Amino acid sequence: MSQLFSAGVSPQISSLRLCFYGAGSMAEAIVRGLLDQGLTAPGQIGMINRQNASRLDELAARYGVQAAFDNEAKTTMIGEADIVFLAIKPKDAAEALKQLRHVLRPDQLIVSVIAGLSIHTMETLLGQPMNIVRTMPNTSSTISLGATGISFSSTVSEGQRSLAEAMFKSVGMTAVVEEHLLDVVTGLSGSGPAYIYYVMEAMIEAGRGRGLSEEASRELTIQTVLGAAHMVKATHEHPAELRRKVTSPNGTTQAAIETLDAHGFTQALVHAIGRATDRAAEMGKDIERSATHE
Structure with a gap:
C-alpha cells in the first residue's frame, strides 16, 4: 500500500x-x-x-x-x-x-x-x-x-x-x-440526531395531549420532519427563508414561533450544541492526561 x-x-x-x-x-x-x-x-x-x-x-x-x-x-x-x-x-x-x-x-x-x-x-x-x-x-x-x-x-x-x-x-x-473543529462537528452533527429525536418526542407528546392517537401523532411527526429536511435539501434555500414562507402574519405558525422564542428555544439549542462541543474537548483532554501520565 x-x-x-x-x-x-x-x-x-x-x-x-x-x-x-x-x-x-x-x-x-x-x-x-x-x-x-x-x-x-x-x-x-x-x-x-x-x-x-x-x-x-x-x-x-x-x-x-x-x-x-x-x-x-x-x-x-x-x-x-x-x-x-x-x-x-x-x-x-x-x-x-x-x-x-x-x-x-x-x-x-x-x-x-x-x-x-x-x-x-x-x-x-x-x-x-x-x-x-x-x-x-x-x-x-x-x-x-x-x-x-x-x-x-x-x-x-x-x-x-x-x-x-x-x-x-x-x-x-x-x-x-481542520482538526480543532471536529469537536464542533461532534456537538453539531455527531450528537445532532438526538436533538431531533428530542424535538420529535415533544411533538408526538403534544399531539397526543390534544387528542390525537399515538400512531397518528407519531406518523404525522415523522413525515413532517422528513419533509422539512427534504425541502431544505431540494430547494437549497436557507431554513430561515423556508420558515418565513410558511409563517403567515398572525397565523398559527407565527403563534407557535413566538411561543418558542419566548421560551428561549434557539438559545437553548445553541447552548446545548456548545456544551456537547465542550464535552467532546473534555473527553479528549481526559484521554490525553492518561496518555501523558503513563
Missing part, C-alpha cells in the same frame, strides 16, 4: 485489507456501507473486539466478514491490515492504543471514530507518528444517511485522503474540516 500512496495514487479499496478494532453499531454501519456500495468484499474485512465473541459471531454470520477471537489471531489480523479502524469507546481508547503500539506498522492507515481523541494524543499513545484519519460520524450512518467530519494527520497522502472520503461517503456525506 505504501508504494502506491507514495506515488499519490489511490488504490481500489477492494485491493486492501481492512481491520475494525471494535464491533459496535458504528463499525457495523461502515462495514455495511462498504459492502452495499460494492467497494470491497467480505473476505477483505476483519473485525475484533475486546471480549464479546457472540457479537463477532453475529457480524460474521450477517456479513461474511472475518473475525478474530484469541489474542494471537487479533494481533495477526491487525498487523496484516492495510487500514485499521479504531471504533472503540473513548474510555477504553488509551489502554487499547498502548497495546497497539508494537503491533501497528508506520505504513498503515489508521482511521479513528473515537470522539474527542486528538491525532496528537493518538500518536503519543502509539509512540510514533502515523497516517491518521480522525473522523466524527453520526448514528444515521447505520442507514447510509450519515454526516461525517474528517481531519487528517500531516503525513496522510492525497491518495489516502481520497480513500478515506470514499469509505465514509458509502454511509452518507462527508465534510473535511
Whole structure:
C-alpha cells in the first residue's frame, strides 16, 4: 500500500485489507456501507473486539466478514491490515492504543471514530507518528444517511485522503474540516440526531395531549420532519427563508414561533450544541492526561 500512496495514487479499496478494532453499531454501519456500495468484499474485512465473541459471531454470520477471537489471531489480523479502524469507546481508547503500539506498522492507515481523541494524543499513545484519519460520524450512518467530519494527520497522502472520503461517503456525506473543529462537528452533527429525536418526542407528546392517537401523532411527526429536511435539501434555500414562507402574519405558525422564542428555544439549542462541543474537548483532554501520565 505504501508504494502506491507514495506515488499519490489511490488504490481500489477492494485491493486492501481492512481491520475494525471494535464491533459496535458504528463499525457495523461502515462495514455495511462498504459492502452495499460494492467497494470491497467480505473476505477483505476483519473485525475484533475486546471480549464479546457472540457479537463477532453475529457480524460474521450477517456479513461474511472475518473475525478474530484469541489474542494471537487479533494481533495477526491487525498487523496484516492495510487500514485499521479504531471504533472503540473513548474510555477504553488509551489502554487499547498502548497495546497497539508494537503491533501497528508506520505504513498503515489508521482511521479513528473515537470522539474527542486528538491525532496528537493518538500518536503519543502509539509512540510514533502515523497516517491518521480522525473522523466524527453520526448514528444515521447505520442507514447510509450519515454526516461525517474528517481531519487528517500531516503525513496522510492525497491518495489516502481520497480513500478515506470514499469509505465514509458509502454511509452518507462527508465534510473535511481542520482538526480543532471536529469537536464542533461532534456537538453539531455527531450528537445532532438526538436533538431531533428530542424535538420529535415533544411533538408526538403534544399531539397526543390534544387528542390525537399515538400512531397518528407519531406518523404525522415523522413525515413532517422528513419533509422539512427534504425541502431544505431540494430547494437549497436557507431554513430561515423556508420558515418565513410558511409563517403567515398572525397565523398559527407565527403563534407557535413566538411561543418558542419566548421560551428561549434557539438559545437553548445553541447552548446545548456548545456544551456537547465542550464535552467532546473534555473527553479528549481526559484521554490525553492518561496518555501523558503513563
